[in-house]
Amino acid sequence: MNLHQFKFVQEAVKRNLNLTETAKALYTSQPGISKAILELEEELGIDIFVRHGKRLKRVTDPGQHVLKSVDVILREVANLKRIGEEFSKQDAGRLSIAATHTQARYVLPEPVAMLRKRFPKVMVSLHQGTPEQVAAMLLDDSADIGLATESLADFDELITLPCYEWQHVVVMPRDHPLAEVERITLEHLAAVPLISYQPAFTGRKRIDQAFAQRRLTPSIVLEAIDSDVIKTYVRSGLGVGIVAEMAMAGEPLQGDLIAKPALHLFGQNTSRVAFRKGAYLRSYVLSFAELLSDRLTRPLIERALSGSGDSYDL
Template sequence: MNLQQFRFVRETIRRNFNLTEAARTLYTSQPGVSKSIIEFEDELGIKIFERHGKRLKGLTKPGVAVAAVIDRIMREVDNLKKVSDEFAQRDEGALVIACTHTQARYLLPKVIPAFRKRFPKVHVSLAEGNPEHLARLVLHEQADLAIATETLADTPGLVALPVYSWEHTLVVPPDHPLTSLTSSAARHLTLEHLAQYPIVTYDRAFSGRRAIDAAFEEAGIVPDIVLEAIDADVVKTYADIGLGIGIIAGMAFDPRRDKSLVGMPAGHLFGQHTTSVAIKRGVFLRDYVYVLLEMLAPELTRDRVADVIAPATAAVRQVA
């Protein structure tokens, strides 16, 4: 057995058992991948993959165990490469941050400039998507870390660390009927008030949307959600033209910038939420990744992060 066989098995699983896609990703031929996997199975004396004719359909029971071992081995191989890079070039390399649009637009601009000033030779890339996609990027080591509000803490293999807490904000044009309320009365806005108007808010995968739906459902109210979007800028745009009340993450509203809108806090309606940063358990992190984490949240020190991402028997861990 050899590392090339391990790579072929791992990539085949990642590509949903599509040998052609696995071969393309690994820059080799499909017959070569197939032959190598069969030779590996023969050497082990077990079948790793369920087959239907020549097509792979899934993992056998022993294949599940083999895949877990291969994943651990390849993770350590990747870690060895990272250790080498770390000591050869401590202050240069690449950093891929998987994040939602909200984090890319409103959180990271407060951090990236300082990070780039400290590490000018590190190339930073942002990979945007929905939280489930971001989690997969980190699990497959296509991103160093992910930042989002949903899903990350529920993903086996990831450690989710809190970065900041936030609440929703309502945004409406200045002439909207809700603006007639005083700032103190805004705290007493009810779901019944909101249900009188169309609503524009996030797609169900983003920024506390589940909490919005749960609040209305618990109150027995069916809101008139006329438009869903994946980022706050789009929600604000349609609220501004009067399509409906916008419900966005509080950090996405700044009265100095969003001068055409009025913002009203809605934490009492939809609760408090936590945005987390997720890292794959057992992965080796370059020094500059630890620095970025501490820039995101001062309590995310190197010692704390190193401790919680160390391999453990638990599949997933949410750190308070």
């Protein structure tokens, strides 16, 4: 049996069993259609149609069941064609990105803008969440690509690649006493109210670990997922902030806040890009990944997705 036979049966029913009209609709010959339907009936071992001579009169009871199956098969074939058309149009479609707030706010704007210039027919859908939510969106196909610092490497179903490294900075008003300290220590920070990220976000685990290793208990008076919120409360005098360095990139050099490096306190953090194992990545998804980091090349990503490796050194 083949798809041509299924199409002939379906079209014959649509044309009220008129094989002449069926042949015209399908641009083929009436004898060819009759032969194909007879061959299908012979293979199935049933009559799909009741005949009067060479003319089809009605659909048999078993033929009704055949028609239902034929409809399902041809509908799924049409779906396959649509999927093929969608994925073959590499310069058009939707790019769904899952990221934490810090990545979405400070890292993604430039590469997203560059992608839109390169692929103007691609619509970008940006989803924000915790690192665990980013992973979940990748796993249920809600997102094509994910970006976060924590947790992504903990999921076996994901391919994760390091994207870039960054450090925390200590933020304070320009007139704060710590602004005069050249090299801030954990002891300095443990002595003042602190404002930083919630535990699941933006390298907070490293901050907690650093204090714990020195047996210090910091006074964290406010937690947030948004670096801008942290800076707002630092400006209000609530405490000293600990934020990702990229959150200070847009601050004026002579503004009301100053930032001091904290690499020596909390070490480096690595943000990772992630894809679901076995995912088909359209060309513009790979191009976007390359825009995130010059270390993320198309051959590297394709090699990782094929199972030939999922990590490399920055």
